[in-house]
Amino acid sequence: MTGVIDGRRGSVHGGLVGRVFSGRLLATTVLIAPALLLFHGPAALAQAVAQAAPAGAVSFAIMPQSVDGALAAFSAATRIQVLTPGAVTQGVNSPGVSGSMSAREGLNRLLSGTGLAARFLNTETVTVERVAAGGAVQLDPVQIEGDRTTGGPGALPPAYAGGQVARGGRIGALGNQDAMDVPFSVTGYTAETIRNQQAETIADVLANDPAVRSGLGYGNFAESFVIRGFQLAGEDLSVDGLYGTAPRQIVATDMFERVEVLKGANAFLNGAAPSGSGIGGGVNLVPKRAEDEPLTRLTAGYAMDSRLGLSADVGRRFGENNQFGVRVNSAVRGGDTAIDDEKRTLKLGSLALDYRGEAARVTLDVGTQTQRVEQGRPVVYFGSLVPAVPSASQNYAQPWTYSRMRDTFGQIRAEYDILPTLTAYGAFGLRSMREDGDYGSPTVTRADGTGTVRRLTVPREDFTSTGQAGVRADLRTGPVRHQLNAGASALRTTNNNGFEFGTTSAINLYTMVGLPRPATTSASGMVGDLPKVSESVLRSLYASDTLSILEDRVMVTAGLRQQNIQVRGYNRANGARTSDYDESALTPVVGLVVKPVTELSLYANRIEGLSQGPTAPSTAANSGEIFAPYRSVQYEVGGKLDFGSFGGSLSLFQTTQPSGITDAATRIYSVSGKQRNRGIELMLYGEPVQGLRLLGGATFIDPKLTDTGSAATEGQDAVGVPRRLLNANVEWDLPFLPASFPTVTLTGRVIHTGAQYLNTANSLKIPSWTRFDVGARMVTDIQNRPVTVRAAVENVADKAYWASASGGYLTQGGPLTAKLSVSVDF
Numbered sequence: 001m002t003g004v005i006d007g008r009r010g011s012v013h014g015g016l017v018g019r020v021f022s023g024r025l026l027a028t029t030v031l032i033a034p035a036l037l038l039f040h041g042p043a044a045l046a047q048a049v050a051q052a053a054p055a056g057a058v059s060f061a062i063m064p065q066s067v068d069g070a071l072a073a074f075s076a077a078t079r080i081q082v083l084t085p086g087a088v089t090q091g092v093n094s095p096g097v098s099g100s101m102s103a104r105e106g107l108n109r110l111l112s113g114t115g116l117a118a119r120f121l122n123t124e125t126v127t128v129e130r131v132a133a134g135g136a137v138q139l140d141p142v143q144i145e146g147d148r149t150t151g152g153p154g155a156l157p158p159a160y161a162g163g164q165v166a167r168g169g170r171i172g173a174l175g176n177q178d179a180m181d182v183p184f185s186v187t188g189y190t191a192e193t194i195r196n197q198q199a200e201t202i203a204d205v206l207a208n209d210p211a212v213r214s215g216l217g218y219g220n221f222a223e224s225f226v227i228r229g230f231q232l233a234g235e236d237l238s239v240d241g242l243y244g245t246a247p248r249q250i251v252a253t254d255m256f257e258r259v260e261v262l263k264g265a266n267a268f269l270n271g272a273a274p275s276g277s278g279i280g281g282g283v284n285l286v287p288k289r290a291e292d293e294p295l296t297r298l299t300a301g302y303a304m305d306s307r308l309g310l311s312a313d314v315g316r317r318f319g320e321n322n323q324f325g326v327r328v329n330s331a332v333r334g335g336d337t338a339i340d341d342e343k344r345t346l347k348l349g350s351l352a353l354d355y356r357g358e359a360a361r362v363t364l365d366v367g368t369q370t371q372r373v374e375q376g377r378p379v380v381y382f383g384s385l386v387p388a389v390p391s392a393s394q395n396y397a398q399p400w401t402y403s404r405m406r407d408t409f410g411q412i413r414a415e416y417d418i419l420p421t422l423t424a425y426g427a428f429g430l431r432s433m434r435e436d437g438d439y440g441s442p443t444v445t446r447a448d449g450t451g452t453v454r455r456l457t458v459p460r461e462d463f464t465s466t467g468q469a470g471v472r473a474d475l476r477t478g479p480v481r482h483q484l485n486a487g488a489s490a491l492r493t494t495n496n497n498g499f500e501f502g503t504t505s506a507i508n509l510y511t512m513v514g515l516p517r518p519a520t521t522s523a524s525g526m527v528g529d530l531p532k533v534s535e536s537v538l539r540s541l542y543a544s545d546t547l548s549i550l551e552d553r554v555m556v557t558a559g560l561r562q563q564n565i566q567v568r569g570y571n572r573a574n575g576a577r578t579s580d581y582d583e584s585a586l587t588p589v590v591g592l593v594v595k596p597v598t599e600l601s602l603y604a605n606r607i608e609g610l611s612q613g614p615t616a617p618s619t620a621a622n623s624g625e626i627f628a629p630y631r632s633v634q635y636e637v638g639g640k641l642d643f644g645s646f647g648g649s650l651s652l653f654q655t656t657q658p659s660g661i662t663d664a665a666t667r668i669y670s671v672s673g674k675q676r677n678r679g680i681e682l683m684l685y686g687e688p689v690q691g692l693r694l695l696g697g698a699t700f701i702d703p704k705l706t707d708t709g710s711a712a713t714e715g716q717d718a719v720g721v722p723r724r725l726l727n728a729n730v731e732w733d734l735p736f737l738p739a740s741f742p743t744v745t746l747t748g749r750v751i752h753t754g755a756q757y758l759n760t761a762n763s764l765k766i767p768s769w770t771r772f773d774v775g776a777r778m779v780t781d782i783q784n785r786p787v788t789v790r791a792a793v794e795n796v797a798d799k800a801y802w803a804s805a806s807g808g809y810l811t812q813g814g815p816l817t818a819k820l821s822v823s824v825d826f
Contacts, residue, residue: 058077058078058100058101058102058103058106059077059099059100060073060074060077060097060098060099060100060101060106061098062074062077062094062096062097062098062110063096064093064094064095064096065093065094065096066089066092066093066094067089067092067093067094067110067111067114067116067128068084068089068090069094070094070096070097070110071084071089071094071110071128074103074106074107074110076690076691077103077106077690078103078106079124079162079163080103080124080125080126081124081125081126081743081779081786082125082126082127082128083125083126083127083128083781083784083786084127084128088116088128088129088130089116089128092114092115092116093114094110094111094114095109095110095112095113096109096110097109097110107126111128115130116128116129116130117129117130120293124192124786125786125825127784155176156176156188156257156258156286157169157176157177157178157179157188159190159192160647160685160686161644161645161646161647161686161687162646162685162686162687162693162694162695162731163190163192163193163693164189164190164192164193164685164693164695164729164731165187165188165189165190165193165685165695166188166189166190166258166260167179167180168180168181168182168186168188169186169187169188169258169260169262169284170186170240170241170260170262170284170286171184171186171262171269172241172262172266172268172269172270172271172282173241173268173269173270173470173485173487173542173544173559173561174269174485174544174546174557175241175472175485179601179640179649180593180595180601180640180642181552181555181593181601182557182591182593182603183555183557183591183592183593183603183604183605183636184262184263184264184266184269184591184603184605184607184636185262185263185264185636185638185649185651185681185683186260186261186262186263187209187260187261187263187683187685188258188259188260188261188286189205189206189208189209189258189259189260189261190257190258191256191257191258191288193205193208193695194253194256194259195299195788195790195823196731196747196777196790197747197775197792198301198303198790198792198819198821199253200252200253200333200346201223201250201251201252201253202223202225202234202237202251202253202259202283202285203223203225204253205253205259206225206259206261206283207727207749207751208695208696208727208729208749209261209727210681210682210683210696210697210698210699210725210726210727211227211228211261211263211281211681211697211699211725212225212226212227212261212281213225213226213722213725213753213803213804213806214226214803214804215379215720215803215804215806215807215811216378216379216804216811217233217234217249217379218379218807218809219378219379219439219441219456220249220403220437220439221249221250221373221376221378221403222234222248222249222250223249223250223251224806224807225283226280226720226721226804226806227261227263227278227280227281227282228263228264228280228281228653228655228677228679228681228699228701229280229655229675229677229679229701229703229718229721230277230278230279230280230281230609230655230657230675230677231277231279231280231720231806231807232273232277232278232280232281232282232283233273233275233277233278234246234247234248234249234250234251235248235249235274235275236273236274236275236276236277236278236282237251237282237283237284237285238270238282238283238284238285239284239285239287239365239409239411239429240284240285240286240287240363240365240411240413240427241270241284241427241468242411242413242427242429242466242467242468243270243271243273243274243466243491244274244429244431244464244465244466244491244493245409245410245411245429245430245431245464245466246285246409246431247369247405247407247409247433248405248407248433248435248462249371249403249405249435250371250405251285251369252331252346252348252369252371254311254313254329254330254331254348254350255287255288255329255348255350255352255365255367256285256286256287256288257286257287257288257289258285258286259283259284259285259286260283260284260285260286261281261282261283262281262282262283262284263280263281263651263681264280264281264605264607264634264636264653264655265279265280265281265607265608265609265632265633265634265655266278266281266282266607266609267561267563267587267607267608267609267610267631267632268542268544268559268560268561268587268588268589268607268608269282269589269607270282271489271491271538271540271542271561271563271610272538272540272563272565272610272611272612272629273611274464274491274493274536274538276611276612276630277611278609279609279611279632279655279657280609280655280677287350287352287363287365288313288315288327288329288350288352289315289325289327289352289354289363290315290316290317290325290326290327290352290354291315291317292317292322294315294316294317295313295314295315295316295825296312296313296314296825296826297312297313297314297823297824297825297826298310298311298312298823298824298826299311299312299313299821299822299823299824300821300822301333301819301820301821301822302819302820302821303335303337303338303817303818303819303820304337304338304816304817304818304819305335305336305337305338306335306336307333307334307335307336307337307344308333308334308335309331309332309333309334309346309821310331310332310333311329311330311331311332311333312328312329312330312331313327313328313329314326314327314328314329315327315328321356322356323355323356323357324353324354324355325352325353325354325355325356326351326352326353327351327352328349328350328351328352329348329349329350330348330349330350331346331347331348331349332346332347332348333345333346334346337817338393338814338815338816338817338818339377339393339394339395339814339815340393340394340395341375341395341397341399342373342374342375342376342377342395342397343373343374343375344371344372344373344374344376345371345372346369346370346371347368347369347370348367348368348369348370349367349368350365350366350367350368351364351365351366351367352364352365353365358417359416359417360414360415360416360417361414361415361416362412362413362414363412363413363414364410364411364412365410365411365412366409366410367408367409367410368406368407368408368409369405369406369407370404370405370406370407371403371404371405372402372403372404372405373402373403374401374402375395375397375398375399375401375402376397376401376402376403377395377396377397377812378396378397378401378439378440378441378442379441379809379810379811380396380441380442380443380444380509380809380810380812381441381442381443381444381809381810382443382444382445382758382764382809382810383443383444383445383446384445384764385444385446385447385764386758386764386765386766386802386810387444387447387449387509387810388447388449389800389801389802389812390509390510390800390812391800391815392795392798392799392800392813392814392815392816393798393815393816394510395512396442396507396509396512397440397512398440398453398455398512398514398515399514400438400440400455400515400516400517401437401438401439401440402437402438403435403436403437403439404435404436404437405433405434405435406433406434406435407431407432407433408431408432408433409429409430409431409432410429410430410431411427411428411429411430411466412427412428412429413425413426413427414426414427418471421473421474421475422471422472422473423471423472423473424469424470424471425469425470425471425472425487426467426468426469426470427467427468427469428465428466428467429464429465429466429467430463430464430465430466431462431463431464431466432461432462432463432464433460433461433462433463433464434459434460434461435458435459435460435461436459436460437457437458437459438455438456438457438517439455439456439457439458440453440454440455440456441453441809442507442509442512444509448508448510449508449509449510449511450506450507450508451506451507451508451509452504452505452506452507453504453505453507453515454501454502454503454504454505454518455500455501455502455503455517455518456499456500456501456502457499457500457502457526458497458498458499459497459498459526459530460495460496460497460530461495461496461497461530462493462494462495462496463493463494464491464492464493464494465491465492466489466490466491466492467489467490467491468487468488468489468490469487469488470485470486470487470488470542471484471485471486471487472484472485472486473485479549480547480548480549481547481548481549481552482545482546482547482548483545483546483548484543484544484545485542485543485544485545485559486542486543486544487541487542487543488539488540488541488542489538489539489540489542490537490538490539490540491536491537491538492535492536492537492538493535493536494532494534494535495532495533495534495535495536496529496530496531496532496533497525497530497531497533498523498524498525498526498530498531498572499523499524499525499526500520500522500523500526501520501521501522501523502517502518502519502520502521503518503519503521504518505518524572524573525572525573531570531572531573531575532570532575533569533570533572534567534568534569534570535567535568535570536565536566536567536568537564537565537566537567538563538564538565538566539563539564540561540562540563540564541561541562542559542560542561542562543559543560544557544558544559544560544589545557545558545559552595553594553595553596554592554593554594554595555592555593555594556590556591556592556593557589557590557591557592557593558588558589558590558591559588559589559590560586560587560588560589561586561587561588561589562584562585562586563584563585563586563587563610563629564582564583564584565581565582565583565584565585565610565612565629566580566581566582567579567580567581567612568580568581579615581612581613581615581626583612583613583626583627583628583629584629585610585628585629585631587607587608587610587631588606588607588608589605589606589607589608590605590606590607591603591604591605591606591607592604592605598642599641599642599643600639600640600641601639601640601642602637602638602639603636603637603638603639603640604635604636604637604638605634605635605636606633606634606635606636607634607636608631608632608633608634609630609631609632609633609634609655609657610629610630610631610632611629611630611632612629612630613626613627613628613629613630613671614627614660614669614671615627616660616662616669617662617669619662619667620662620667620668620669621666621667621668621669622668622669623669625669627660627671628671630657630658630659630671631658632655632656632657632658633655633656634653634654634655634656635653635654636651636652636653636654637651637652638650638651638652638653638681639651643686645686645687645688645689646684646685646686646687646688646694647684647685647686648682648683648684648685648697649681649682649683650680650681650682650683651680651681652678652679652680652681653677653678653679653681654676654677654678654679655676655677656674656675656676656677657674657675657676657677658671658672658673658674659671659673659674659675660672660673661673661708661709663709664709664710672707672709673705673706673707673708673709674705674706674707675703675704675705675706675718676703676704676705676706677701677702677703677704677718677721678701678702678704679699679700679701679702680699680700681697681698681699681700682697682698682699683696683697684696684697690733691732691733691735692730692731692732692733693730693731693732694728694729694730695727695729695730696726696727696728696729697726697727698724698725698726698727699724699725700723700724700725701721701722701723701724701725702723703717703718703721703723704716704717704718705717705718705760708760712760712761713760713761716757716760716761716762717757717762718757718760719756719757719758719759719760719805719806719807719808720756720757720758720804720805720806720807720808721756721757721806722753722754722755722756722768723754723755724752724753724754724768725752725753725754726750726751726752727749727750727751727752728749728750729747729748729749730747730748730749731745731746731747732745732746732747733745734746742778742779742780742781743778743779743780744776744777744778745776745777745778745779746774746775746776747773747774747775747776747777747792748772748773748774748775749772749773749774750770750771750772750773751770751771751773752768752769752770752771753768753769753770753803754768755767755768756804756805756806757805758805758808758810759808765805766801766802766805766810767801767802769799769801769802769803769813770799771794771795771797771799771801771813772795772796772797773792773793773794773795773796774792774793774796775790775791775792775793776790776791776792777789777790777791782824785824785825785826786824786825787822787823787824787825788822788823789820789821789822790819790820790821790822790823791818791819791820792818792819793816793817793818793819794814794816794817794819795813795814795815795816795817796816797816798815798816799813800812800813800815801813
C-alpha cells in the first residue's frame with residue numbers, strides 16, 4: 001500500500017471515487033534496472049526510482065483542491081474504494097495532504113475542516129458522509145491491514161503494492177517473516193488475488209507461479225503440484241504452519257486468506273511431509289480471520305457450462321478492544337463444467353475464532369468440505385507411444401466413474417508472552433476424511449486411440465492428529481541480536497481402505513463409448529468396516545538461532561531438526577502387521593542474508609529435504625531391506641529487490657534427490673541413483689505505476705538423472721519436468737473512462753510450459769504449451785453498497801494440450817472456460 005500521487009490528476013467516477021493514474025509506464029526502468037545494478041551498483045538503481053514509503057505507509061502529495069479530486073487521489077494511492085453518496089462533496093474543498101503516513105491519517109487530514117466524515121465499511125471500502133455543521137470530523141478507528149500484521153499466531157506480513165502478493169509469509173518453524181529478512185524464496189498470494197481471479201481451488205491460485213505446475217493425482221481427481229521440478233502431493237499442504245489438517249485431494253479456497261509457496265527443500269522448516277513429497281517446495285494455507293472492520297459479503301457465481309455457486313463471508317470483532325473475533329465462510333457450488341458430461345459439486349463451511357490479548361493470543365479454525373466429481377475426465381496412461389491430445393472439451397471418462405470426498409478438520413493455536421522477549425506457543429489439530437469412488441483411467445496402446453480401461457473402486461478413511469509446541473526468544477549479546485526458536489512436532493495418521501478391481505474392457509480414447517459398470521474380479525476389505533492398512537507416525541525436535549548485526553543488515557540462520565519416521569503396514573484380511581519402518585535422520589539448515597542497501601537483500605542457503613526411504617522390492621536379491629530416509633540437499637543463492645511500488649527476486653538453485661535402483665547384474669537394490677535439478681528462478685510483482693499491476697516471472701530447470709546404472713537413462717531429463725516455465729499476469733485500471741463510469745479493470749495472463757519427457761530414456765515426450773486468459777472487473781456502488789462484477793475467460797483460444805507428464809502419466813489441460821461473479825458488501 002505504497003505510492004506517490006499527484007492529486008491534480010484526480011477524477012471522480014460517479015458516486016465511487018476510482019483509482020487514478022499518474023506518471024508514465026516504468027517499462028524503461030524495469031528494462032534498464034539489471035544494467036544499473038551490474039555496472040553502477042545498488043545505490044544507482046535505488047536512485048533511478050521514486051523513494052518508497054515505509055511498509056504500511058503511503059507517501060502522499062495531494063495538493064489543495066476539491067474534495068472529489070482529493071478523494072480520487074487518495075483512492076489511487078491506497079487502493080481503498082471511496083463512496084460519496086449523492087452530492088455531499090459538491091462545492092467542498094480539501095486542504096490536501098503531504099508526507100508519509102498511514103492511510104487513515106491521510107484521509108483524516110484530507111477531510112479536516114470540510115464538515116465530512118469517513119466511515120469504513122470494510123478494509124477495502126470507505127464512505128464519506130456529511131455531518132452536522134460545526135460537528136467534529138471523526139473517522140472510525142481502522143487499521144487497514146488489521147492486527148494480523150503486528151504479532152500473534154495469525155500475524156501476517158502486509159500486502160505488497162498492488163495487493164496481489166504479500167511482503168512475506170510463514171517460513172515454517174521460523175514463523176511469519178518479511179521476505180527481505182530470510183534466506184529463502186517465499187510468495188504469498190492474497191485474498192484479493194483469489195477473489196479477483198475467481199480461483200476456486202489451490203491449483204487455480206498456483207497457476208500464477210512460474211515455479212509451480214499442477215496436474216491430477218494417480219488414478220483420481222486429486223490436485224497434485226510440481227515445484228522446482230519435484231512433486232508436492234495434495235495431502236502434504238499445511239494449514240497455518242501445521243501438517244495434517246488440510247483436505248487430502250482438492251482444497252477449496254473459500255476459507256483461506258492466503259496461499260503461500262515456500263520454494264525449495266524445507267525439512268528443517270516444516271519437518272518431513274506426511275506422504276514424503278515436497279522436496280522442491282511447500283504450500284501453506286492461511287485461514288481467514290475477522291478484521292477490525294465488520295464484513296458481510298455475498299458472492300454469486302457462474303462458470304461454464306452450467307455451474308452455479310453462492311458463498312457468504314461474514315466477520316465481526318467484539319469486546320472493549322476488539323479482542324474477540326469471529327469469521328464464518330460458507331459456499332455451495334454445483335453443475336456441469338466446460339468438459340463434456342463432467343459435473344462437480346462443493347459444500348463448504350468454516351468457522352474461525354480468535355482472541356487477541358496483551359500477553360496471550362489464541363486462534364481456533366474448524367471446517368468441513370464435501371466435494372463430488374461425477375464422470376470426471378481422468379488421467380491417461382500409455383504404452384510405447386504418446387497419444388495425440390483429444391479436443392479441449394472432450395471427456396473420455398466412463399459414465400459410472402465418480403469420487404466423493406468429505407473432510408472435517410480443525411486446529412487450535414495459541415501463544416503466550418512469558419516475558420517481553422520470550423514467548424511460548426503451541427498448536428493441535430485433527431482431521432477425519434472419507435472418500436468413495438469408482439475410477440477408470442484409460443491406457444492407450446495404439447496411435448489410433450485403441451486401448452483398455454479397468455474399474456478400480458477404493459473406499460478410504462483417514463484420521464490424523466497433529467501438533468507442535470515450542471518457545472521463541474529475541475535477545476541481545478552485545479552487538480549481536482539472537483532470534484532463538486526451539487520446539488517439537490508430532491503427527492499420526494491411520495489409513496483404512498478396501499478395494500475392488502473390475503473386468504478390463506476395450507475402448508478408444510477418441511470415440512469413447514459408455515460401458516456398463518464392470519463386474520468385480522477381485523476385492524479386499526470391502527465387507528464391514530474398512531480395515532486398517534497403514535499407520536504413520538512422524539516426530540521431530542528442532543532448534544535454531546538467527547544472529548543479526550549492523551541493525552539486521554547481516555543475518556545468519558542456523559538450525560537442526562532431528563526427525564523420526566515410523567510407518568507400519570497391516571494385512572487387510574487378518575490385521576497382522578506386514579511391515580515396520582522406523583528410521584531417523586538429522587536435517588540441518590544454514591542461511592545468510594546481507595542487505596548492502598535497504599532496497600536489496602542478498603541471500604544463500606543450504607537446506608535438506610526428507611522423505612521415507614524405500615524397501616527393497618521382492619524381485620531384488622536383498623528383498624525386504626529397509627533403507628534410511630531420503631535426504632535431498634539444496635544449495636541456493638539469490639537476491640531480492642524492493643522499491644516499495646514494485647519488487648522482484650532472482651535465485652539460482654540446485655537440489656539433488658536420491659532414488660533407488662536394482663543393479664541388473666547383481667540384482668542388489670540400493671539407494672544410488674539421483675535426480676539433480678539445477679535452475680534459475682525470476683519473480684516480478686507490484687504496481688510500478690498507479691493502476692498497472694504486474695505479477696509473473698520465469699523458471700529454467702536442468703533436470704538430470706545421474707548414477708542410474710544404465711546407459712539408456714544416465715544423463716537424461718527427469719520425467720515430467722519442463723525445462724522452462726513462464727508466467728505473466730497484467731491488470732490495468734482504465735484511466736480514460738468518463739467521470740460517470742465505475743472503476744473498470746482489464747486483466748490478462750499468459751502461462752507457458754516447456755516440453756516434458758514421459759520416460760527416463762527420454763524417447764517419449766509431450767510438446768510445450770501456452771495458455772492465454774483474459775478478464776475484466778467493475779467496481780461500483782448500488783444504494784451505497786460496494787458491488788464488484790468479475791468476468792474471465794480461461795484458455796481463451798480453447799487450445800487442446802497435455803498439461804502435465806508428472807508421475808509418468810498424462811493430465812489434459814482445461815478447455816475454454818468462462819466465469820462470472822457478483823460480490824456485494826453489506
